[in-house]
Amino acid sequence: MVKGSPTMRQVARGVRRRMRRLAEPPVPPSARRLVPDPVFVLSSVRSGSTLLRVLLNSHPEIRAPHEMHLRTLSVSLTKPYTAKAMTELGLDQRELEYLLWDRVMHRELVRSGKRIIVDKTPGNAGAWERLHEGWPKARYLFLLRHPASMVSSLINGRPDRDLDATVREVRTYVDAVEAARDNLDGLTVRYEELTENPERVTREICAHLGVEWTAKMLDYRKGDHGPFVPFIGDWSDNIKSGKIQKARPLPEPEDVPPALRDITRAWGYGC
Numbered sequence: 001m002v003k004g005s006p007t008m009r010q011v012a013r014g015v016r017r018r019m020r021r022l023a024e025p026p027v028p029p030s031a032r033r034l035v036p037d038p039v040f041v042l043s044s045v046r047s048g049s050t051l052l053r054v055l056l057n058s059h060p061e062i063r064a065p066h067e068m069h070l071r072t073l074s075v076s077l078t079k080p081y082t083a084k085a086m087t088e089l090g091l092d093q094r095e096l097e098y099l100l101w102d103r104v105m106h107r108e109l110v111r112s113g114k115r116i117i118v119d120k121t122p123g124n125a126g127a128w129e130r131l132h133e134g135w136p137k138a139r140y141l142f143l144l145r146h147p148a149s150m151v152s153s154l155i156n157g158r159p160d161r162d163l164d165a166t167v168r169e170v171r172t173y174v175d176a177v178e179a180a181r182d183n184l185d186g187l188t189v190r191y192e193e194l195t196e197n198p199e200r201v202t203r204e205i206c207a208h209l210g211v212e213w214t215a216k217m218l219d220y221r222k223g224d225h226g227p228f229v230p231f232i233g234d235w236s237d238n239i240k241s242g243k244i245q246k247a248r249p250l251p252e253p254e255d256v257p258p259a260l261r262d263i264t265r266a267w268g269y270g271c
Contacts, residue, residue: 039209149248
C-alpha cells in the first residue's frame with residue numbers, strides 16, 4: 001500500500017457515509033427558507049431607491065426597511081470540527097449565510113405584520129447571482145435612472161469627489177444592474193417616470209407584486225420609515241420632505257461622460 005493512501009477501512013467508512021446521506025430524505029422547501037419570495041430592488045446608488053422604498057413601505061402589505069446590506073453578513077466556522085459538523089447536516093458556509101439572511105428578513109417581516117418584504121440595498125446589484133441562487137423564487141424590481149444624473153447627484157452631495165472615480169463607480173453599478181436584467185425576470189422601473197407619474201408606476205409595481213394598489217403609497221410622510229441617515233439610504237432634504245420631488249431635467253447629450261454613453265443609449269436615454 002502506498003504510504004499516505006487511505007486504508008480499506010477508511011474507504012469503506014467514506015462509502016457508508018455517502019450512502020447514508022443518499023438515503024436521507026431531501027430538505028423540504030418549507031425548511032429551506034422562511035421567506036421564499038422576497039423582493040429585491042436592483043439599482044445603482046443615487047437612483048432614487050430610497051424614494052421607491054418609502055412608497056412601497058407605505059403599502060399596508062409591504063415592508064420595505066432601510067438598506068439591510070445582507071450580502072455583508074457572513075458566517076465564520078471558527079473550528080475545523082465546526083465545518084465537519086455542518087457538513088454532516090448538509091450545510092456549507094454559503095448556505096449558512098443564506099439561512100442568516102433569510103432569518104433577518106423573516107424577523108423584520110414578522111415584526112412589521114406585513115406580507116411582503118423588500119430589500120433595496122444598491123450593493124445587491126453586484127450580488128444578484130447569489131440572491132438568485134439563495135432565493136430562486138425571489139422577485140425583482142430593476143430601478144433605472146439616467147447614468148449621468150446619478151453621477152451629478154453623487155457629486156452634488158460631495159463636491160470634493162473626483163469626477164472620473166465617480167463615473168467608474170456608477171459604471172460598476174449600472175453594469176451589474178444590466179447583467180441582472182439580462183438574466184432575471186423582473187419589472188423595470190424608471191426613476192424619471194416614477195417621479196413624473198407616481199400613481200401609474202406604483203400601480204404597475206403593485207400588479208407585479210400581486211397586491212392591490214392604494215393611494216396611501218403616494219403620501220409617504222404619514223408612515224414610519226425609520227431614520228434617513230448615511231449608509232442605509234438617502235438622507236437628503238428632498239427625501240425628508242415627505243413629498244415626491246420631480247426629477248431634474250435630463251442631462252444634455254454632450255454632458256454625458258464618454259464612459260457612460262453606451263449604457264445610457266442601451267437604457268433608452270438620449271445621448
